[in-house]
Amino acid sequence: MGIEDKIPQGVVLTTLEGVFGWMRQASFWPATFGLACCAIEMMTYGAPRFDAGRWGQEVFRASPRQADLMIISGRVSQKMAPVLRQVYDQMPNPKWVMAMGVCASSGGMFNNYAIVQGGDHLVPVDIYVPGCPPRPDMLIDAMWKLRKDIVMKRPMAANEIAAFEAAEAAALAAPATHEMKGLLR
Amino acid sequence: MTAQHTDYYGTPGEETEGTVYTAMGGGDFADIAREQAERSDETLVINMGPQHPSTHGVLRLMVECDGETVKSIRPGIGFLHTGIEKNMEYRSWTQGTTFVTRMDYVSPLFNEAAYCLAVERLLGIEDRIPQRATEIRVLMMELCRIASHLVAIGTGGMEIGALTVMTIGFREREMILDFFEAVSGLRMNHAYIRPGGVANDLPETGIAQLRTLIGWLEKHLPEYAAFCNENPIFKGRMCGIGHQDLSACFALGVTGPVLRSTGYAWDLRKQQPYCGYETYDFDVITWDTSDAYGRFRVRLQEMWESLKIVKQVTERLDASTGQPVMIDDPKIAWPAKLAVGPDGQGNSHEHIKHIMGESMEALIHHFKLVTEGFRVPVGQAYVPIESPKGEIACHVVSDGGRKPYRVHMRDPGFNHLQSVPIQCEGGMIADVVVAIGSLDPVMGGVDR
Amino acid sequence: MSVRRGMWSAGTGDTSGYGRIVREVVVATPAAGPLGSWYDSVRDRLATLVADPFVKVVFEYGELTFHIPREKLAEAMWALRDDALLRFEFCASVSGVHYPQAAGAELHVVYHLQSMTHNRRLRVETACPDADPHVPSVVATYPAADWHERETWDMFGIIFDGHPHLTRILMPDDWVGHPQRKDYPLGGIPIEYKGTTVPPVDERRSYR
Structure with missing residues (x-):
């Protein structure tokens, strides 16, 4: 007596890509990768007030091998950088990265010897969340944007290979990060 | 490598036998x-x-x-080393508050308080801090203590599989963070306590909101005792685990609930009072088992003592409404009285009107104080206060400039982690997380 | 300790018009005469237990500091901990301070001791030259100083002789240099915003 009774019988036509994207975004597990202040807000994201369990996402996978998303929640120190990369490499494809907070996005206020100036120096970042730390509301917003706009629309098979090749060609043609000028206008 | 050096922790003669x-x-x-x-x-x-x-x-x-x-x-350790101490040497004294608050991010207000008290000692303005500013500091610190203990108990529970303790712990913490947000504008990393006072006064609805919060906490804090105190699994995991007696605490520099769980009533709020703690009525909680369960019970009871102080300070704040919250010294006090405006920004429209339209001198003064900051006399100060984890202290060295010459934060977690071997060696591997959870280190504070 | 001229940090032209401002930085003037309270008795007691223990005794901001030569440090720390009249049984913190201007005593190590028996606090300071950065370890006296001394080695390059395992603690093991020293740059990268570049904070011109 649920919604399934209201759906008319028949055939739905869609792409395999669409089905996979839909399934991927519906079972989308972050790894527990708590670093600093943002990790506390990331825990709050799963705790009662904000309750990621409402859409079935309160489980943080303790093993990177079971995770789809790495939330870089806080400042990445030079000492932590190889660990972060190793955790990323241990995650199976397809995988996504969220840079939570300004430190993970750009180094933030800690422009010094100890902190890597942004998680994107180590791993490809899909979405950046501003804030110091971002509120759990912002994390929820970022999570839904990531799921709806990036995970769900990820290309597959031949399209994925073509997208990889296009991205690689673009990356080879693009100037190195330190040569990029005037991007922040 | 392990066998060559002297084992200072061993009894004499012990080190010669086999692998040490x-x-x-x-x-x-x-x-x-x-x-x-x-x-x-x-x-x-x-x-x-x-x-x-x-x-x-x-x-x-x-x-x-x-x-x-x-x-x-x-x-x-060191995986969260942020270079905060070095970074502070390049920023003004007021900006230092913004840095220290990000050290131990579970109890940010204690970092700020220790730093500001040390700077105030060097400035020689300890006696001139307005009464209301000190009361607000006490209020914020005690609420922060409750929030920090909730995180300690909650994550400690989560790590032994008691997830409910964590979820309800964060539920109460949210209520406290709501109050912090109403006062300072931020849920964490407040930079609210400043040299000379606090950044801004309580909002108009502050006292009412505080009373609601006290009512909420009184209603919900007993749940932890009901869930955990006599829970056989909880006791089975925690009793006798992470044992560390008084002499080991002294030797390894361990303070806070870990020290008090050995039965020694050492609390800097009582022993070396600051911020007027001698005028509040509260007890120092001790336990006599020196183990993880004892620390849990000390934390649980300390939340009630903090709530007692919060209630007392609420009455005092009610009485002191309208009094200044920043030192009456324009050379040090932040010029603007900040408040959240109708545009959602934390500006003071009156102040902007004054400096932009009325007084050139006020504009110059504002500009000099904000960009250059005040100078602090030459010398060094070390101010310890009782954070939820133990003795947090700030060692500040000034060379008379507008920036700190050296700031060192003595974080209790740094010392507590030294005692992990003494608590865990000889025990089961599953008890390691219990012992570490009972020490409650926050790596941001440990590594700085 | 040093003399400062003008308002702006070194390396940039001082265009403020305040170039003739001269300020002398004097650090830690020795205390003269009796100090009052328990301070005199502790000072005198240590002087009877250890021969000639002080470089100077400083009393500022209500805090007592013993400047002890490094040769006497281990002995003085034992006395401070064990003597019944002193009983500073708790070492709260060890940290370093780098004074590159102070020739022959560039690196300072600061110990904060706490007597729980008498409820007193004491600061002990010792210095070593940059060319010979050795200070005896106090781990044998205060095991709590273990990690603190490792951190001070890591951050300042002060070698604590007799420390059981003096390795880096905060920085990676293969790090070069000691970040908290004044001659170590803050690091950081220029920040680009709207087409212009702001240099990292330690390369900007700033007030002293």
Whole structure:
């Protein structure tokens, strides 16, 4: 007596890509990768007030091998950088990265010897969340944007290979990060 | 490598017998694994962390196990080293507050208070801090203590599988953070306590909101005792685990609930009062088991003592409404009285009108104070206060400039992690997370 | 300790018009005469237990500091901990301070001791030259100083003789240099915003 009774019988036509994207975004597990202040807000994201369990996402996978998303929640120190990369490499494809907070996005206020100036120096970042730390509301917003706009629309098979090749060609043609000028206008 | 040096923690003569595992840190995983390969016995060498769900952040533990018994454990820290102390040497004294608050991010207000009290001592304005500012500091610190203990109890519970304790802990913490947000504008990392006072006064609805909060906490804090105190599984996991007696606490510089769980009533709020704590009525909580369960009970009861102080300070704040919250010294006090305006920004429209339209001198003064800051006389000060974890202290050195010459934060977690070997060696590997949870280190404070 | 001229940090032209401002930085003037309270008795007691223990005794901001030569440090620390009249049984913190201007005593190590028996606090300071950065370890006296001394080695490059395992603690093991020293740059990268570049904070011109 649920919604399934209201759906008319028949055939739905869609792409395999669409089905996979839909399934991927519906079972989308972050790894527990708590670093600093943002990790506390990331825990709050799963705790009662904000309750990621409402859409079935309160489980943080303790093993990177079971995770789809790495939330870089806080400042990445030079000492932590190889660990972060190793955790990323241990995650199976397809995988996504969220840079939570300004430190993970750009180094933030800690422009010094100890902190890597942004998680994107180590791993490809899909979405950046501003804030110091971002509120759990912002994390929820970022999570839904990531799921709806990036995970769900990820290309597959031949399209994925073509997208990889296009991205690689673009990356080879693009100037190195330190040569990029005037991007922040 | 382990066998050559003297074991200061051992009894005399002990070090000559066989392989000696000392409590000293250091040594990389590769070294330990190589030594083990040379010994080729049944010892398992396990690396735990720095990315592990039960190590309270980015703590790394290198464990040698015989079966499930921990033979040796060495903590590795530094994975969250942020260079905050160095960074502060390039920023003004007021901006320093913004940096220290990000050290121990579970109890940010204590970092700020220790730093500001040290700066105020050097400025010689300790007696001139307005009464209301001190009361607000006490209020914020005690609420922060409750929030921090909730996180300690909650994450400690989560790590032994009691997830309910964590979820309800964060529920109460949210209520406290709501109040913090109403007062300082931020949920965490407030930079609210400033040299000379606090950044701004309580909002108009502050006292009413505070009374609601007290009512909420009084209603919900008993749940923890009901869930945990006599829970057989909880007691089975915690009683007798992480044992550390008084002499070990002294030797390893351990303070706070860990020290009080040995039965020694050492609380800086009582022993060396600051911020007028001698005028509040509260008790120092102790326990006599020196173990993880004792620390849990001390924390639980300390939340009630903090609530007692919060109630007293609420009455005082009610009485002192309208009094200044920043020192009456325009050379130090932040010029604007900040408040959240109708545009959602934290500006003071009256102040902007004054400096932009009425007084050139006020504009110059504002500009000089904000960009250059005040100068602090030459010297050094060390101000310890009682944070939820123990003695947090700020050692500040000034060379008379507008920037700190050196700031060192003595974080209790740094000392507490030194005592991990003494608590865990000889125990089961599953008890390691219980012992570390009961120490409640916050890696942001440990590594700075 | 040093003399400062003008308002702006070194390396940039001082265009403020305040170039003739001269300020002398004097650090830690020795205390003269009796100090009052328990301070005199502790000072005198240590002087009877250890021969000639002080470089100077400083009393500022209500805090007592013993400047002890490094040769006497281990002995003085034992006395401070064990003597019944002193009983500073708790070492709260060890940290370093780098004074590159103070020739022959560039690196300072600061110990904060706490007597729980008498409820007193004491600061002990010792210095070593940059060319010979050795200070005896106090780990044998205060095991709590273990990690603190490792951190001070890591951050300042002060070698604590007799420390059981003096390795880096906060920085990676293969790090070069000691970040908290004044001659170590803050690091950081220029920040680009709207087409212009702001240099990292330690390369900007700033007030002293």
